Amino acid sequence: MKLFSELQRYVGFTVDDERRLKVVHPLLSPHFQDVVERFYERVLQHDDARAALQRGERQVGHLKVTLTQWLHELFEGPWDDAYVRRRERIGRVHVLINLPQHFMVTAMNVVRLTLREHLSNTLDEASDEGRASRDALQRILDIDLAIMLHTYREDLEARNARAERLATFGQLVGSIGHELRNPLGVIETSLYVLKGNAAGDAKAQRHLERISQQVGLANDIITQLLELIRDRPLARQRVELAPTVASALDSVKLEGVTVSVDDGAGGAALQADPTQLRQIVINLVDNAVQAAQPAGQVRVKLSRDEQGVTLEVADSGAGISPEVKNRLFEPLVTTRTRGVGLGLALVKRMVERHGGRIEVGRSDELGGARFTVWLPTTGATA
Numbered sequence: 001m002k003l004f005s006e007l008q009r010y011v012g013f014t015v016d017d018e019r020r021l022k023v024v025h026p027l028l029s030p031h032f033q034d035v036v037e038r039f040y041e042r043v044l045q046h047d048d049a050r051a052a053l054q055r056g057e058r059q060v061g062h063l064k065v066t067l068t069q070w071l072h073e074l075f076e077g078p079w080d081d082a083y084v085r086r087r088e089r090i091g092r093v094h095v096l097i098n099l100p101q102h103f104m105v106t107a108m109n110v111v112r113l114t115l116r117e118h119l120s121n122t123l124d125e126a127s128d129e130g131r132a133s134r135d136a137l138q139r140i141l142d143i144d145l146a147i148m149l150h151t152y153r154e155d156l157e158a159r160n161a162r163a164e165r166l167a168t169f170g171q172l173v174g175s176i177g178h179e180l181r182n183p184l185g186v187i188e189t190s191l192y193v194l195k196g197n198a199a200g201d202a203k204a205q206r207h208l209e210r211i212s213q214q215v216g217l218a219n220d221i222i223t224q225l226l227e228l229i230r231d232r233p234l235a236r237q238r239v240e241l242a243p244t245v246a247s248a249l250d251s252v253k254l255e256g257v258t259v260s261v262d263d264g265a266g267g268a269a270l271q272a273d274p275t276q277l278r279q280i281v282i283n284l285v286d287n288a289v290q291a292a293q294p295a296g297q298v299r300v301k302l303s304r305d306e307q308g309v310t311l312e313v314a315d316s317g318a319g320i321s322p323e324v325k326n327r328l329f330e331p332l333v334t335t336r337t338r339g340v341g342l343g344l345a346l347v348k349r350m351v352e353r354h355g356g357r358i359e360v361g362r363s364d365e366l367g368g369a370r371f372t373v374w375l376p377t378t379g380a381t382a
């Protein structure tokens with residue numbers, strides 16, 4: 001809101017402007033369709049702008065509705081906190097869809113010119129009131145564009161910083177991971193020899209077993225790290241969701257936590273790498289179980305839509321704090337005292353490589369965290 005009031009002062013947007021926008025709203029709203037048509041005509045003329053419409057023509061239909069709604073709010077307000085938050089979201093969404101920044105500016109110009117044209121056809125622009133209305137419109141468009149560009153830059157910078165951190169992480173992990181494999185391999189070979197020699201010594205056997213387990217753990221961590229930076233091709237095949245989830249659950253230690261599955265996906269199948277799909281479920285449920293300990297609950301919910309399946313994993317744990325939430329899917333970020341923070345980074349990577357998405361929020365039902373994974377079914381045949 002601080003940004004909004006600063007902008008209001010800067011462009012001189014006043015309650016008189018609010019009143020004028022409300023007055024011209026019914027005069028201009030019959031022309032919103034024309035504004036929206038010209039907006040998309042321009043978008044579709046440019047390859048880079050069109051590329052942001054990943055779901056093609058169907059998305060244009062959805063966006064036309066969104067943009068019309070945006071136009072109504074522009075003239076009707078109320079220009080309050082919620083208004084600013086909705087405007088802030090636009091810039092962030094545009095970063096997510098990789099829309100180059102200049103298209104926001106040029107698109108806003110199309111909106112500006114088209115509205116201006118219709119305004120001068122309906123109002124006498126030479127009159128004081130006509131001029132004042134035109135100025136009010138320019139001001140609110142300036143404010144909206146400034147908010148949009150502000151959050152766009154904020155998110156783009158955060159994303160670039162994250163990419164840089166991850167690139168450094170990748171280089172480090174690649175070299176350290178490979179270097180550690182060799183000494184671990186030597187330890188494993190020596191353990192094998194020692195186990196043979198200590199056949200009659202129960203205490204020594206126990207200790208050797210412990211060392212062996214820990215070496216296994218270290219190897220697993222290295223495998224996960226290398227998996228994060230490697231681009232192994234996906235071995236896609238037809239996979240049924242519910243049985244995969246059931247088998248993944250078998251390998252999670254429940255440690256007193258109750259896990260229930262609500263299968264609303266009705267035998268859904270998808271084209272996926274079965275090992276990765278299983279790993280996605282294991283990592284999410286394992287995290288949820290850790291969060292819900294000692295005697296909480298975890299709920300796994302499966303559902304489907306026209307284009308994909310959704311896997312929801314909710315827990316009764318403490319939830320995720322806003323500070324951690326933004327970086328939760330980055331490697332080495334963890335809320336657990338044990339664990340290195342690779343599980344969720346891996347899940348995100350696997351989900352995205354399948355063309356899906358993952359979100360985290362709060363579970364209304366259980367009070368803890370809720371992870372929602374959506375994966376496209378992409379051509380899974382019955």
Ligand code: HEM
Nearest residue numbers: 043049050052053059066070089090093097103104107108
């Ligand atoms: C004046 C400039 C623009 C305005 C006011 C605007 C407005 C909006 C709004 C209100 C949303 C919804 C945000 C939300 O989910 O809360 C949105 C999303 C989006 N915008 Fe824009 N936009 C502008 C420019 C563009 C341009 C030039 C493109 C080019 C392709 C574009 C493509 C999209 C797409 C693909 C989404 C995602 C919508 C979805 O969820 O399907 N926008 N925009």
